[in-house]
Amino acid sequence: MSFKYTDIVDKLEVELMKMRQDGSVRLPSEKELCARFDCSRQTVRSALTVLESRGLIVRRKGSGSYLADTGFLRNSTVVFITEDEDRYIYPVLISQLRYLLQKNKYSLKCLGTSGTIRGEREQLVRALEEKPAAVIIDPLRNVIPNPNLGLIEEIAASGVPVVYLFTSYPVPVPEDAVIVSEDNEEGAQVLVRYLAEKGHRKIAGVWRGDDSRGLQRLSGFMKACTDLDLPCDESDYFLFSDREQHELTWEGRSFIPRFIDECLGDHDAVICQNDIIAHRLIVELGNRGISVPGDVAVVSFDDSYYATLGNDRITSLGHGEHAVSSALAETVVAVAERRLVKTEPLKWVLHIRNSG
The missing domain is CATH 3.40.50.2300 (Response regulator)
Structure with missing residues (x-):
């Protein structure tokens, strides 16, 4: 079976995550990739060009392709798109998230949507233009049709990882969505x-x-x-x-x-x-x-x-104290550094007081 270059990009992205975990740095040669995917050298080169444009690999003439050092090649800012960073649980969550990301040498930028589709669209456009290390999305009314899904797909296609908080677009949840979720x-x-x-x-x-x-x-x-x-x-x-x-x-x-x-x-x-x-x-x-x-x-x-x-x-x-911010920070850092991530639903903790 012959692969299109976009298929090769998807498969190599997964391989890059495994390489980072294993400590490997050099990709297989173009000749080896041609044999593996049963395709032309031009197809392999097109796939490698996409990976290079996303900052995932560096190509050295006469030497081959290598896993990029994300610490030097990638934006270190994480964008959090939410309705309002000053409402309800979010001030505490964001304060702790910012602290945990800074410990990992990432900064946090919050972009407010005011709870509107138009506001969300404006902030997604900003995120697409800025190409941050990762984008966290706190979805709006996610069982209602949303015209902004194409922009989120563009962000992901540009190589910027997307992490959802609590729930995701669309419903039902895509298998490959990364979500810090609850049961x-x-x-x-x-x-x-x-x-x-x-x-x-x-x-x-x-x-x-x-x-x-x-x-x-x-x-x-x-x-x-x-x-x-x-x-x-x-x-x-x-x-x-x-x-x-x-x-x-x-x-x-x-x-x-x-x-x-x-x-x-x-x-x-x-x-x-x-x-x-x-x-x-x-x-x-x-x-x-x-x-x-x-x-x-x-x-x-x-x-x-x-x-x-x-x-x-x-x-x-x-949930436990700072459990949401800790899980979110851990997940964001993992995807930003192209490591494989497996998230489990946050554990519930019942706090019994005098209302019932």
């Missing part, structure tokens, strides 16, 4: 089982419906309720959108009262998509004279600072 179905099941063990028999869920993490948590919620013979139908969960979460701070625009009016009913516990939702829910329940956890338990995800804000300390499922 969201398992996380929801952990919380359902926890509440059931405390005697709760009517559990509601508040999930984000335009993001795969929310839908995976809904799936795990439904599975655990079914396994435990707890009620589980459309009246036991409420879906909100990214836009509705942003409107929580707007006067009269919160969806929390609607959830209470339409869904809470006789439920004795609620699992929330994140600590922001849980905090807002507890405040609104208090305004209505409904006590937490006396009348209804409230638990959530992320174990952020919202979980320990004021007297309403929230039982929240998160």
Whole structure:
């Protein structure tokens, strides 16, 4: 079978990762590559030219092709494309990530999208132009069609590794996507089982419906309720959108009262998509004279600072301290240095407090 030069590029990129791990530096000769791939020397040279343009190899006349020293040939800046580096869990995550990358001689540049497709497109164009060591993408509403996927493919095709945080484009996830991820179905099941063990028999869920993490948590919620013979139908969960979460701070625009009016009913516990939702829910329940956890338990995800804000300390499922930033830094450095990387879902840690 004869290979196209693009096929050879893909196969040699994998081989380069193995070489870096093994300590090898010299690629097979052009003649050897022609025999391996059953192709012409021109085809092999085209593939090597692509690898050289990506900064992965250096070609020495009369000597051959060698693994590039990425410390000298590659940009040392890592770009992080996210909605807003100052929101929710991100200030702490980014501070620790920046520190860990600096220890490995990389710098971090955050590019904000303001949560819009246009904003994301502008920052992806910047990343494509700057050709950083790696790009971290914190996806927008990833179950909604997104016209920016072509730009992400261009970035990857230019030789810049792409790492996704928590979830990826598109859904279902491509096999070759590098993701620092969570097992969201398992996380929801952990919380359902926890509440059931405390005697709760009517559990509601508040999930984000335009993001795969929310839908995976809904799936795990439904599975655990079914396994435990707890009620589980459309009246036991409420879906909100990214836009509705942003409107929580707007006067009269919160969806929390609607959830209470339409869904809470006789439920004795609620699992929330994140600590922001849980905090807002507890405040609104208090305004209505409904006590937490006396009348209804409230638990959530992320174990952020919202979980320990004021007297309403929230039982929240998160990860170990700095676990996300550590896993992200390790993964980014590995792909930037063209080492093979195998990521495992982040482990869950349940932090039990007084909300349920």
